[in-house]
Amino acid sequence: MFSLAGKTVVVTGGGKGIGLGISTRMALQGANVVMTGRSLPALESAALGLAEQGGKVLPVRADLTNPADTERVVNTTLATFGRLDGWVNNAGSASPDDVGPLIDIREDQWDRVVDLNFKWAFFASQAAARAMKDGGSIVNITSRSASYANPRTGHYGAAKAAMENLTLTMAAEWGHLGIRVNAVAPGVVLTEELAKTLNTEERLRKQIEMVPLQRIGRPDDIAGLCVYLVSDASSWTSGALIPVHGGSPIPFGYISYMRKANRQDNVKHGGRGEI
Numbered sequence: 639m640f641s642l643a644g645k646t647v648v649v650t651g652g653g654k655g656i657g658l659g660i661s662t663r664m665a666l667q668g669a670n671v672v673m674t675g676r677s678l679p680a681l682e683s684a685a686l687g688l689a690e691q692g693g694k695v696l697p698v699r700a701d702l703t704n705p706a707d708t709e710r711v712v713n714t715t716l717a718t719f720g721r722l723d724g725w726v727n728n729a730g731s732a733s734p735d736d737v738g739p740l741i742d743i744r745e746d747q748w749d750r751v752v753d754l755n756f757k758w759a760f761f762a763s764q765a766a767a768r769a770m771k772d773g774g775s776i777v778n779i780t781s782r783s784a785s786y787a788n789p790r791t792g793h794y795g796a797a798k799a800a801m802e803n804l805t806l807t808m809a810a811e812w813g814h815l816g817i818r819v820n821a822v823a824p825g826v827v828l829t830e831e832l833a834k835t836l837n838t839e840e841r842l843r844k845q846i847e848m849v850p851l852q853r854i855g856r857p858d859d860i861a862g863l864c865v866y867l868v869s870d871a872s873s874w875t876s877g878a879l880i881p882v883h884g885g886s887p888i889p890f891g892y893i894s895y896m897r898k899a900n901r902q903d904n905v906k907h908g909g910r911g912e913i
């Protein structure tokens with residue numbers, strides 16, 4: 639029921655972080671996996687590791703923000719494996735250079751974050767749906783940030799919330815085509831990238847204190863649900879927005895921002911303050 643044998647799945651940003659966890663589990667469950675990303679060496683080394691474990695994987699360099707690249711991913715997938723059954727919109731982020739309090743956010747920062755996490759994730763879904771001739775499953779990796787206030791990353795949370803709303807409409811419009819669309823909303827998952835910020839015992843401890851299950855997430859914690867959502871086990875699941883956060887729905891950034899903001903007299907009295 640949970641086997642992915644005979645299915646072909648594209649994982650955007652599939653060579654690093656959560657995406658690599660998803661690619662790995664998909665491959666181990668028997669899927670043909672197409673992993674995309676902008677850095678080919680990273681993809682090739684990840685693909686080699688998976689091939690050594692018996693996975694059927696194809697690395698394809700592609701920038702999600704370039705529609706010609708997405709079209710090439712679809713065409714290469716169909717040319718290589720003959721079909722497309724699953725598409726995981728995992729590529730996404732908010733670079734440290736593009737975040738800050740909303741009062742200071744610039745249009746170019748807004749555009750980079752909202753376009754990557756919302757606009758291009760949607761057009762990738764559309765390209766995938768058009769290529770899924772026998773139906774299929776689209777999984778959007780959003781964030782628990784979609785459902786809460788996100789001081790300093792407000793536009794990122796809003797983009798993820800928009801993607802969750804669109805997930806509902808895609809599920810409604812494409813259900814009659816046999817295409818299921820769901821969203822997976824992670825809490826904090828420790829990746830190589832995030833480890834650059836959560837780089838002290840103290841920072842890790844503060845994050846873990848917020849999590850009822852008493853640990854930070856791992857890419858594999860997200861991957862299992864993605865396997866389920868692409869497998870036939872979920873054949874009556876569509877339009878679902880599923881959190882995976884160890885029981886911790888509130889972004890840590892919210893708590894820490896409020897603590898700092900309320901310690902600053904000028905903010906208390908209506909000024910901006912430096913947080």
Ligand SMILES: NC(=O)c1ccc[n+]([C@@H]2O[C@H](COP(=O)([O-])OP(=O)(O)OC[C@H]3O[C@@H](n4cnc5c(N)ncnc54)[C@H](OP(=O)(O)O)[C@@H]3O)[C@@H](O)[C@H]2O)c1
Pocket residue numbers: 650651652653654655656657674675676677678680700701702703727728729730731732754779780781782823824825826827828829830831832
């Ligand atoms: N980690 C967390 O705590 C967390 C929490 C909630 C939600 N999420 C979401 O989970 C997803 C994965 O996050 P992550 O933490 O694993 O991120 P990550 O470690 O920074 O990896 C991001 C992946 O996306 C790819 N990528 C970024 N921009 C791209 C673009 N323009 N075109 C193609 N690929 C691109 C990257 O590959 P290249 O650099 O090679 O392009 C990389 O493979 C994201 O959607 C993120 O918003 C993460």
